[in-house]
Amino acid sequence: MQDLNVIGVVGAGVMGRGLAQDLAQHGHKVLLIDTGKDILDDAVRSIRQNIRAQLLMGKKNGGKSADEILSAVVTSTDLAVLEEADFVVENATENFDIKKGIYRQIDQICRPQTVFAANTSAISITRIGSLTKRPDRILGMHFMNPVPMKKTVEVIRGHHTTTETIDTAIKFLSQFGKEGVIVRDSPGFVSNRVLMLTVNEAAFLVHDRVAPPSDIDKIFVECFGHKMGPLATADLIGLDTILYSIDVLYESFNDSKYRPCPLLKQMVDAGLHGQKSGRGFFEY
Numbered sequence: 001m002q003d004l005n006v007i008g009v010v011g012a013g014v015m016g017r018g019l020a021q022d023l024a025q026h027g028h029k030v031l032l033i034d035t036g037k038d039i040l041d042d043a044v045r046s047i048r049q050n051i052r053a054q055l056l057m058g059k060k061n062g063g064k065s066a067d068e069i070l071s072a073v074v075t076s077t078d079l080a081v082l083e084e085a086d087f088v089v090e091n092a093t094e095n096f097d098i099k100k101g102i103y104r105q106i107d108q109i110c111r112p113q114t115v116f117a118a119n120t121s122a123i124s125i126t127r128i129g130s131l132t133k134r135p136d137r138i139l140g141m142h143f144m145n146p147v148p149m150k151k152t153v154e155v156i157r158g159h160h161t162t163t164e165t166i167d168t169a170i171k172f173l174s175q176f177g178k179e180g181v182i183v184r185d186s187p188g189f190v191s192n193r194v195l196m197l198t199v200n201e202a203a204f205l206v207h208d209r210v211a212p213p214s215d216i217d218k219i220f221v222e223c224f225g226h227k228m229g230p231l232a233t234a235d236l237i238g239l240d241t242i243l244y245s246i247d248v249l250y251e252s253f254n255d256s257k258y259r260p261c262p263l264l265k266q267m268v269d270a271g272l273h274g275q276k277s278g279r280g281f282f283e284y
């Protein structure tokens with residue numbers, strides 16, 4: 001099996017920056033791509049802050065400083081640098097048209113044997129695979145947020161994904177201490193087919209004034225023993241990403257049970273995107 005040392009990370013938002021940090025801390029060279037220098041600078045700043053916070057809390061990082069770890073992260077707005085990548089994880093905005101443009105380009109740029117993992121919340125992996133000439137080397141890798149703290153990853157086998165590709169993906173994950181749970185391709189997979197409905201219904205409860213967000217979450221935390229309620233989870237994920245994912249489920253299944261809550265749409269239009277914007281169902 002080929003070496004997986006140089007990792008392309010496309011998208012430097014919530015997920016891409018967490019992934020880049022985790023990979024760099026495990027000794028990988030990371031090629032981190034986004035559309036603007038400002039976004040990439042912000043990603044590097046937040047990775048530095050996170051590593052420093054971890055060092056203060058006693059994480060050793062093999063004696064390396066934040067700057068030494070960050071020296072393994074190369075940032076660029078040009079997908080062409082991915083020519084060097086042994087493995088690519090795509091974490092761009094949850095929008096099929098955006099992802100389409102990226103896959104069409106990286107299929108031309110990257111070596112034929114390079115595997116692409118789509119970190120998507122709900123989009124069909126088979127549909128993403130169809131954008132390229134390598135559907136056998138494409139799979140879904142649904143990382144959990146925050147990436148450096150979550151060991152388990154939902155791994156999705158698309159219609160054409162080969163066993164060799166799945167083996168490569170599992171090897172890649174093991175290189176930074178992660179385990180995969182392999183599921184078959186279906187929009188939303190296992191996790192988000194359940195989670196997005198729960199979050200959407202919790203938003204309807206706020207919309208219908210049944211209870212305020214804090215009480216809704218309190219019932220999940222204190223009665224069911226969940227670590228976080230559905231609305232705090234939505235704020236952590238990003239309400240824009242939640243809305244995109246519910247829209248994908250709605251379009252994919254043509255089933256009205258996935259119709260997005262109007263309050264969620266209004267909050268996204270108002271810029272209340274959750275933790276990343278400072279306000280969602282709660283304030284940060």
Ligand code: NAD
Pocket residue numbers: 010011012013014015016033034035036039090091092093094095098101102119120121122142143144145236237238241245
């Ligand atoms: P985000 O909005 O924080 O970041 C997306 C990034 O993609 C942005 O920085 C944007 O500039 C960048 N981007 C857009 N077009 C691009 C292009 N053409 N080339 C390169 N970069 C581009 O979103 P996120 O929360 O990081 O989510 C990224 C992906 O991961 C989505 O598909 C999402 O569904 C999935 N995901 C998110 C979570 C979560 O908790 N947020 C969890 C698992 C999976």
